[in-house]
Amino acid sequence: MEVYYQLPVLALDRPVPKHVLGRRGAISLNSNASLFGGRSPRQLSKRRGAISYDRTDQTALFICLLDMRLTGRGIIIKSEKRGGTKLWVDFRLLHNQSGVGCVSGKRHRQHLSLQRYLHPIRGFSNSPALPTGPVAPPPPPQRTLGLLDQQYYGQASVMLKRVASWNFDIFLFDRLTDGETLGCVLQHLFHKYGLIELFGLDPLRFHKFAGLLQEYYYTRNPYHTSVHAADVTQAMCCFLQEPKLAQSLTSWDILLALLGAATHDLSHPGVTQDFLIKSNHYLALLYQDGAVLENHHWKLGVCILRESGLLSHLPVEDRLCFEGRLNSLILATDISKQREFLSRFDAHLKNDDLSMNNGNDRHFILQMALKCADICNPCRPAVISKQWSHMVTQEFFQQGDMERVLWQEISPLCDRHSNDMASIQTDFISFVAEPLFTQWAKFCKSPLSRCMLGNLQENKRYWSGSAP
Template sequence: MGNGSSLDSSKVIYVEINGKEEKIVFSRNCSTLDIVDFLRKQQELCRMSLKDKAGAHVTISPTMPTNTAANPYKLVAKEVKRVDPRQEILQNVLTQVAEQFNRAFKVEETRTELTNRLNVLERRLEVDNLKAIEIEKCKKDISELKTQLYNNTKKLVDYNSLSALSDDGKISLKRDVPSYPKYTLSQETVDYLKQPTFDMWHWEPNEMLSLLEHMYHELGLIQEFNINPITLKRWLLCVQENYRNNPFHNFRHCFCVTQMMYGMIHLCDLWGKLPKEDLGIMLTACVCHDLDHPGYNNTYQINARTELAVRYNDISPLENHHCAVAFQILSNPETNIFANVDSTTFKRIRSVTTDMTHHAKIMEDFTEYFTKFDPKNKAHAMIMLILATDMARHSEILEAFKSKIDNFDFSNEDHVNSMKMVLVKCCDISNEVRPMEVSEPWVDCLLEEYFNQSDREKQEGLPVAPFMDRDKVTKPTAQIGFIKFVLIPMFDTVAKLFPPLENVMVRPLKDARDRYEEMKETQNNISVGSYFIGCCSHLGIKVGALGLNGG
């Protein structure tokens, strides 16, 4: 979803060096080698290690746990063994023998030849890497030019109409688009990827593509759907290219939602309760759930009478558009990850098992469309899950799921579909489940997108929602109600079916609610204080004369 404007890019740790406590501040973007070199210079050590107060070793890396001044880490020097004089004599003898051996068998000439060959290979690799860098730079330049073009023309042209007219051009993936580099993931990263605490801000787009690819391999979806690994790479690249550079609804948000779903699959042991086909559908729905999002919500689309709203009769225009783009990408043989499944399986992937009672309520104007499907058939799977992310349907979907919790049956298709919709919804709005340093930048991104929309609505004379108005909303007021009345009730319900989520998701949400309420109270106190001082100044009264100067 883009970088948050208030993202704190530094990290603080306390280290005891030479018996003296030192405070060290470093950027989250620096490498492990940078931190090691810095610590080594402080004590002029060749080898060293970092230990906590209990004597446990601490890994030196940007992700090391933060500590406090009361519990500093200790920098410990490792002894370097001195070389025995006898070993030095033996080394000299071996050196002389090696020289004679070189003269006799021309080893030096062979070494030189091998070195030259290695240099040629290194130069070749360097050229290839430069080509890859140039390609990435070109892609970035093209993206910036697109953004600049939009900024120059948005006052004259309807941005949503442009999007609808250019779908075909955007969805096609050129054959010469390079695949992203292959990254080898450490076991630490593999384990971390399954946690709701995962910090996606430290990962570049190419790295996120590799992590998504790993999810499909690790869950066994490559074998389940007989996916060509090259096609998977092309599909992921095409998906990335069809997410816009919005402050919030962008490719990083796509990755964030998918990673949370991947984590929930493991935390809830879903791979032991659902078939792999269902896991693949849920993961793919998360990847595609906001494709080509224009950065303006359904309310704007409907009030502004955009082409998307007209096309879908004001019924979930964005979610319907995301579905359409997803299946347009899959209609291209080069990017169709489901190309090798039989027609029946593909119909299940695209279709939904339908309890049409709630669909009919919201999509009553689509009666003709729905008559094509058997209400008892397993149809619209991906479409159902993506349409479920429309917040206008939140209460309806959650209440349907609540009614099934007490007697939930994993063999009941209607129960499982209701659960899948709620899980996708949870992942879509799960930012506050994550640690504060990960979640808070997302709030800034979302508010930026809201403010962009409300500014445009004011310019066009359209209704403005109070929670989007930069003159009325603050960060705590934006989050408190959402966490209390939307997130906690939904995650609390899911935790009844999956108890492990109580500690790892519901508890962090309650902590986030308390934190924002404290933030709101602090802001209110500051506002009251400023107002009081302003009144005193207006009346010519000195605050100190009232004994309120803190003395």
């Protein structure tokens, strides 16, 4: 059995200096070694593409090396480390429940060899199992519809004219764009809001940025894919049209909202934070303070921003401020913070003290908007909402299948034998979605927010069995 570790995005055609490789556990593409480990914001901002194996190295922007992208049939790797045994989990089990096996620690270390993987296949997420032996060149991208029939793109363009419509069918759009949904939606919205001209963005860099985004959402996840990110971005676009927001938001706010939505689930492994903790995943060790997934999404988003150079022409202070705001925006999607956000929102609504002229208040509203966009599936029209329900349930159950094999202890909602989609959806809508969207409707007081609540009630009736 062969094991592959996918390296993160790097300019792989650039030689890595020896003095950098010699530094244990770290790579920097910046040839200025003095910058490596530098703590000042200016230094950090130049530390593009840095990798670290060291979980205490919080300044590394992109800590992804141990992200398991395994081939073969094994699901468990045992790595003997200083007398202890470390359990690693192959997430491919989510898609192949038959294979169970172990890889020796020697094999583990062998595959950690850096040079061996300095030319990995980037597009692994869309590729079949990687070949064994020496790394093969990447397969040509599978593009069919666009090559066969440009009419599909024509229809996609027509759909984009209604991108701010709440009934926008993201699944149809995904078919029409041959899976390029996120890039197409984002590019259209950047033009729609004039962000390309306002911020002087380089179209080629934007293209690279959008491509990297698309690449780092994994198509093998049933739910957390680039289609979900595109759906959240499209929902955010709808919220930006709300009169309460549209009258006050600045261009920076709009840029932040769209990029926050597009990056908020980057490199999602398709399992929950609790699963990562139980499996000793390196991300859980890295972000011991919590918000494991959200921190990872944010860091990867920043890395892709820097790797693409999308904002590199802007003053460094502006970029760092933007990255900080992106952090608090994405971390707001941590569902464990839901109660805290609802309490704050409720207090603001009761006191009627939110001022959209105040930058902090606007940011809080953007956080609430992203939270709404992230879990807005029950507020979509029934035909769209049901598709999302199937997909998220499938992801829960796949995690449960893996937990059954590994620990015999299955997370709540993840056991396909004792849970059903209707009860999962009914509980989610009643206890998570409804309180949030009720408050959102109180704030917006708009036709859209009322329409969303109406859809939510209809979907709740359907799942609870009271639908006609």
